[in-house]
Amino acid sequence: MERSCSRAAFVRSRCWREFSAWRSFACRDSTVSVISDTSSTNLQQKNSHKVFLVAAELDIGSAYASVEADCPGTESEDAGKASACQGCPNQTTCSALPKGPDPEVGKRLRSVKHKIIVLSGKGGVGKSTFTAHLAHGLAGDENKQIAVLDVDICGPSMPRILGVEGEQVHNSGSGWSPVYVTDNLAVMSVGFLLSGPDDAVIWRGPKKNGLIKQFLKDVDWGEVDYLVIDTPPGTSDEHLSVVQYLSEANVDGAVIVTTPQEIALLDVRKEISFCNKVGLPLIGIVENMSGFVCPNCKTESQIFPATTGGGEKLAQDSGTQLLGKVPLDPRIGRCCDEGKSYLTDVPDSPATQAFVSIISKIEEHCEKLQKQRESETGEVMDTFHECKVQNSRPKKLTMSSFVADQGNPRSLTTQPSSSMFSE
Amino acid sequence: MDAPTDHLSTVRHVILVLSGKGGVGKSTVASQLALGLKHAGKKVGLLDVDLCGPSVPKMFGLEGHDVHQCPEGWLPVYVDKEQQLGVMSIGFLIENRDDAVVWRGPKKNAMIKQFLSDVVWRDIDYLVIDTPPGTSDEHIAVIEGLKAYNPDGALLVTTPQGVAIGDVRRELTFCRKTGVPILGCIPLDPNLAASLEEGKDFLQHYKASPTFCALDTVIKKLIQVDRDF
Numbered sequence: 001m002e003r004s005c006s007r008a009a010f011v012r013s014r015c016w017r018e019f020s021a022w023r024s025f026a027c028r029d030s031t032v033s034v035i036s037d038t039s040s041t042n043l044q045q046k047n048s049h050k051v052f053l054v055a056a057e058l059d060i061g062s063a064y065a066s067v068e069a070d071c072p073g074t075e076s077e078d079a080g081k082a083s084a085c086q087g088c089p090n091q092t093t094c095s096a097l098p099k100g101p102d103p104e105v106g107k108r109l110r111s112v113k114h115k116i117i118v119l120s121g122k123g124g125v126g127k128s129t130f131t132a133h134l135a136h137g138l139a140g141d142e143n144k145q146i147a148v149l150d151v152d153i154c155g156p157s158m159p160r161i162l163g164v165e166g167e168q169v170h171n172s173g174s175g176w177s178p179v180y181v182t183d184n185l186a187v188m189s190v191g192f193l194l195s196g197p198d199d200a201v202i203w204r205g206p207k208k209n210g211l212i213k214q215f216l217k218d219v220d221w222g223e224v225d226y227l228v229i230d231t232p233p234g235t236s237d238e239h240l241s242v243v244q245y246l247s248e249a250n251v252d253g254a255v256i257v258t259t260p261q262e263i264a265l266l267d268v269r270k271e272i273s274f275c276n277k278v279g280l281p282l283i284g285i286v287e288n289m290s291g292f293v294c295p296n297c298k299t300e301s302q303i304f305p306a307t308t309g310g311g312e313k314l315a316q317d318s319g320t321q322l323l324g325k326v327p328l329d330p331r332i333g334r335c336c337d338e339g340k341s342y343l344t345d346v347p348d349s350p351a352t353q354a355f356v357s358i359i360s361k362i363e364e365h366c367e368k369l370q371k372q373r374e375s376e377t378g379e380v381m382d383t384f385h386e387c388k389v390q391n392s393r394p395k396k397l398t399m400s401s402f403v404a405d406q407g408n409p410r411s412l413t414t415q416p417s418s419s420m421f422s423e
Numbered sequence: 424m425d426a427p428t429d430h431l432s433t434v435r436h437v438i439l440v441l442s443g444k445g446g447v448g449k450s451t452v453a454s455q456l457a458l459g460l461k462h463a464g465k466k467v468g469l470l471d472v473d474l475c476g477p478s479v480p481k482m483f484g485l486e487g488h489d490v491h492q493c494p495e496g497w498l499p500v501y502v503d504k505e506q507q508l509g510v511m512s513i514g515f516l517i518e519n520r521d522d523a524v525v526w527r528g529p530k531k532n533a534m535i536k537q538f539l540s541d542v543v544w545r546d547i548d549y550l551v552i553d554t555p556p557g558t559s560d561e562h563i564a565v566i567e568g569l570k571a572y573n574p575d576g577a578l579l580v581t582t583p584q585g586v587a588i589g590d591v592r593r594e595l596t597f598c599r600k601t602g603v604p605i606l607g608c609i610p611l612d613p614n615l616a617a618s619l620e621e622g623k624d625f626l627q628h629y630k631a632s633p634t635f636c637a638l639d640t641v642i643k644k645l646i647q648v649d650r651d652f
Contacts, residue, residue, distance in 0.1 A: 155443050236525070267475075337586060
């Protein structure tokens, strides 16, 4: 009882600090007049009255460059120590963050053969659904070990889709042990760290990045053949961080998920130019929700008409392959809600066939890449790096245990449920 | 530029359209809501703060339009000649439509602040704000920026499946935490994809459809709620 009280007091004081930091930050903003400084958002005026954006410039490693002109950037040696950092609410976070590409991420992921990132600029096109089924499909081979990492911090749906909602992550000497869906399918998501389904993670970018880094660095996957990373929609913090942290770790490539209609393609094209900019290779494009066959009358209708050529045209334009088209099937949605694998639940449907063919194409691609790499380096990738288990007694890991258990400053120090706005 | 607060103080009602989940129809609802309010004779502004995936320009058939600067600030792009419905989105600021806005949070925050402070909405009845999915930088920035103006509330959009509802529940928590009142939740039957692709006004073209009735009810409720305030 006494312990829980003292912890609550601690969290409260943390929150209070967070809140006052945020308040002072908000006040300071208005005096520093960040707003009127057009250079901060790369805005320029052309022909005296047309406002436009200088082709969206990449913002890697300068998380705060736009707020403070003198901000050294999170990757700099001076992060948190420069004069511009005085009074910045992220000063402690920045100064505690390790500088440069973290060798630990590379070390941890040496035991992972293939890394695939599932991306889409648009939300709700089926990234998580596809990720889950890609994982299920790959895990169909019992000799293969599959891992799924959900970096959608604000909307983690992997626990639900894989049917492991409410599970907990434990911390041991060798790292965080992921949640196992089957013997050869492991998953890690922020959803496991929340205390309830209503908990919102109201975090700004730097905190999200910190957690993603910890996911990549601290999760003890063991020997894994495929690591599939599910991302949130957009081209922002999470995406930059994943690519940045994995820059030393040989990512096989990105699978782009889209739906056929132009509204989605608009955003997906942006995601492809993001991939090109950061040098992330594309494995191919998956067109999801393409066509719907009514279960009663068997007529096919296009819910999202491909007015501009859909995924096929997109693949042509971006010089990559269309991996396949997955038709809409209400049973897919139902399986996701119930946390079952659609592939084994409805094995003979057209959508399952599409999934299977897409998955085998991805496997083929990855194996080809591996052979290429092996012939280039002369190294056989099967030599896994061994993880030594020092402490076998697992400890339960929750968001609040970031504060109490780890005690290191770069861990995320507030409960998501009581961040910024709690008073 | 000296008094950036002025532009929003002339706005009578501010409505946020939110959802934790992507692709549930936030932009669709936001644009139909704006059109519906316009048909009800109101002057409406629509602000798209989805910086990484702006879809509002496309939905109104306004792709390729430019934002112009006047002495007071930025002029929104108007959908109609009478200037009853003004739209502002980052889509208007990007030269090439395939360009990605690869920004981390702080840059997005600065952009949103600029949107909130510099856009000259003039004398509008409703400002509808369309947001990206999630509970992160954009959302915090918008709420921070709007605190002084008492936003009327948030409209949460969801689709019926459990996965989407999970995310929306998190968004509800966000609203409660940030003190934004919630006007109501509507499920939506997506029948208007085609008219959005072409940038047509769904509410005018498909008056007989059930989707129209659903949207119409929501809009009427909103107007009613605002009268009660």
